[in-house]
Amino acid sequence: MSDPGFSFSQEHLREIASTVLEHARHNGATACETDVSEGFGQTTTVRKGEVETIEYNRDKGVGVTVYVGQQRGHASTSDFSLEAIKRTVEAALSIARFTASDPCAGLPEEALLARESMDLDLHHPWRLPVAAAIEHARACEQAAFDVSSEITNSEGASISTQESHFVSANSLGFIGGYASSRHGVSCSVIAGEGDRMQREYWYDSRRDAADLGDFAAVGRLAGERAIARLGARKIETCEVPVLFEAPVAVTLLGNFVHAVSGGALYRKSSFLLDSLGQQVFSPTVTIRERPHLRKAFGVGPFDSEGVATHARDVVLDGVLQGYFLSSYSARKLGLQTTGNAGGSHNLLLEPGELDLDGLVRKMDRGLLVTELLGQGVNYVTGDYSRGAAGFWVENGRIQYPVEEITIAGNLAEMFRGIVAVGNDGLDRSAKHCGSLLIDRMTVAGS
Structure with a gap:
């Protein structure tokens, strides 16, 4: 039986998948894989107390990948009719017959495929009436305005x-397949006027709307963060310790994942080539x-190829134990897939003992980064340079906000220079x- 919110049941999606596989086999494919999906959602945005947008989305699709020997072809459609599905399979086969043979192409090893079902508690429907969504967004935004009269404008709460x-x-x-959900609340506001204006935001996102907590708390935090940035100054260029606040520190984890993913490795476009078994972080890291953590984001019993996932x-x-590999990238490297086709799964950088205030005290003097701007990562060399904003710290205490700065270093040195990890992850x-x-980076100011 289908969920009231879905137009198609899991059984119907399975029937479509079976049709794809049978039609591909009948028309000469030596192997085939397919993904059949459906999704829907609603986003309500309020700005300055008035409804700005109410958006609905509903999407569906069938992706087909076929192999003729080791020639690969792919095609997709959003039409679930039998004729459209057959035409899509035939289009993928036509493409495959015109592509070059690739010795690394093909399905994963059969022994590695997931065979057991697993309920990870990922689907929590939220049948939210639009009127209720509007009131939640208004409460969130109003909480930001209530922080201070210096909150002068809003980019909206959603x-x-x-x-x-x-x-x-x-x-x-x-x-295999399953349903999942993702619900969220966000707020972005502006403090000050004219040249003093500062924008800040905050958000929360959960599988289960009940875990979002107080919507007003999100707006209040957005407002407090905007006020804290008023009076931002420029600073002189210096070389000091840099503390990445948790919401921006997670981008460094993303930089690491990219550098040790199969595509970057077999293309030799990573500064962490041949680093397996090497000390790539400080020993504190x-x-x-954890791909089987219930109710979490990024989890699943199998990857996008159907390979079973495992905790590791x-x-x-600080020593690198494994890469992030799909079947294709693993073959290119002469290794075995790690079950990461489609990317990394739920990742946890083990927390330390200190909260953000404790880390500020430990740093004593340096820069607390709360916002990163632009893109400036060279994955071949590891060179890192990004615009930033945050707060200057002296004697273990935040002194004043800073802006219009650039932080620079090298990711290999930054990873090995991690002095402490906070317990304030989100x-x-x-x-x-x-x-x-991080023990030391160049901060370029005025």
């Missing part, structure tokens, strides 16, 4: 609810992949990382 489900299958006999230590006491994404204190 309430979002999203649900989806899918089925993946391949010609080796694998078929341990990173665990990716980094242990459970709102597939990567969990507390604030990170």
